[in-house]
Amino acid sequence: MFLYLNGTIVKEEEAVISPFDHGFLYGLGAFETFRVYNGHCFLLGDHINRLNLALKEMDIQYSVSMEQVKEIVQALLLKNKIQNARIRLNVSAGKAPLGLHGEAYEEPNVIVFINPLSKAGSELTEKEAILLKTPRNTPETAFRLKSHHYLNNIAGKKEMKNEPDAEGLFLTREGYMAEGLVSNIFWIKNEVLYTPDVNTGILNGITRQFVMKLAKNLKIVVVEGFFKPEELYDAEEVFLSNSIQEIVAISRVKNIASFAGAKGTITNKLFQEYQKVRERLLSITEI
Incomplete structure (x- = not known):
């Protein structure tokens, strides 16, 4: 190459x-x-x-x-x-x-x-998640940069050595939901979309921002906040977002809770909207 x-x-x-x-x-x-x-x-x-x-x-x-x-x-x-x-x-x-x-x-x-990469697929993919013991570190500055500082992510990945196809989920040191190893996390309960607030120290992912804009366009209520993991476990649908994998449904948090996975109604709606625009948008402001 x-x-x-x-x-x-x-x-x-x-x-x-x-x-x-x-x-x-x-x-x-x-x-x-x-x-x-x-x-x-x-x-x-x-x-x-x-x-x-x-x-x-x-x-x-x-x-x-x-x-x-x-x-x-x-x-x-x-x-x-x-x-x-x-x-x-x-x-x-x-x-x-x-x-x-x-x-x-x-x-x-x-x-x-x-x-x-192969041509983008038209089917929602699915994987499982694992709650990490490694806590999410705090940003070096006032907000998290997408910088070369990746040891915390690598430590989380090493913790998952026997689960290469799953996604690890970080908690903050205070015990709040944070983000995935290479993703942001969302969940749905009673048709409301929840995601951790950027003030938990997470990266404000571009796909995270895009998904929230798609949701608001679909008249889905979006709530950002500080959430304990029990609130995630009680969800009906859970999914991850990042710029390469797009939207990925979560079927379960291993040994803890199960969700709708790729059958999730709202997750599928968001993925369908994503597919419509991925070959033409240059900015979130265009939708």
């Missing part, structure tokens, strides 16, 4: 950055992962806005534009001869002296990775 590195498309095995990159040394970097459907970068504008906000928070002097990313993605699709893909747009702080750096980073490394 070919990737984009600082203005050039190169083979993956030929991509090189400095070992003094503070993205490598200190985890200073941010990224966005989004899906390309038949050449269309779904919700690209929202991903770019969140990335630019993270770069500003880290004092990385770089700003990504819509046209720039679209041009890079189209070049990678052409070079790799694919039309459906997973894209990771990554900006790390770049080279700087050893030690903690209190000044702005002015020479970041910009990398765009691409992986082929």
